Amino acid sequence: MGKFNKSGGREMPALNTASLPDMIFAILFFFMVTTTMREVTLMVKFRVPDASEIQKLEKKSLVTYIYMGQPIDTKFGTGTFMQLNDKFAEVEDIHDYIAQERNMLNEQDQQYMTVSLKVDEDTQMRYVTEVKQALRRAYALKISYSARKRDN
């Protein structure tokens, strides 16, 4: 019974790494499916306030973002700036921006478009109110005040 003789020495067999690439690919595909690419470079810094009654925004493709806060590059000053896509913008630009974003969606999805306001917690309400009024005029009525999760 050659099977049982121990003549071959007692070396550790090498670990079979043939399936390692498959495992890594599985992880890779997981990340590719679950993530979205960062689409804008942020030019304002903001810390969103926290709230307890928040809801998750389900479909990312239906969400349009408006960022407000102090510019990261201090040569622009320290006031409150608004960022749409990749550049600073004024309140008047919101109307065109919303129209443009809405046109990119399917016709039946347009009613579900949500605008997520990512606003720094130290912002004065006057800026937020202006933006809200502009959104109303642009008929983007579904909005979400972006916030972090807080218990209680």
Place this chain on the structure above:
Amino acid sequence: MANKRKKVPDVNTSSTADIAFLLLIFFLVTSSMDTDSGLARRLPPPPQDETQLSEIKVQRRNLLVVLVNSLNQTMVGDEHYDNLNQMQGKTGKQSLKDKVKEFVVNPNNSEDLPELFEEDFGPPVGTLRVTKDHVISLQNDNTTSYKTYLAVQNELVKAYNELRNEAAKRYYNRPYEELLTDEKDLINKVYPQRISEAEPKDYGGKKK
């Protein structure tokens, strides 16, 4: 037989793992996992003309005004809150949330709180007396900080969520989140969220 012995040599696959790792790290770096979340709200449609603004009249008792001033103090009815802890009722004052709940439900059919109307919601809720005309009006100053504003909004939404949750437990014996969509709709009809974010006002003659 000689044919079989002459195998094509295997491609060396030991570096596939490295290539996959590189791709993995690339996606890890470029992607953002965080799902965005926030307080969902619905803005009223834009006013068609100026006259429409003044036409909407609400009876005094049906209106709860929540004011947030420039010092981030909140006033509701005869109660005022200097900071967030007071608003959440941690200091012994009646919290904003409880105040809103009392306003929406009007349990004792009080004269100062919104009018109760009997309405048939169908099974399993049946006929119920609800304050269907109540409005919570949230007003803020131009210099109110966004943080406080959102904290107040959060408390208002929380009041509604708790009321709905209680109703869901009462009629379906399940928490609100576990209800089906049409069951949720029914509960939402019993406690409709009626928060009005008022037209902006300038208090104290600040110039824009």
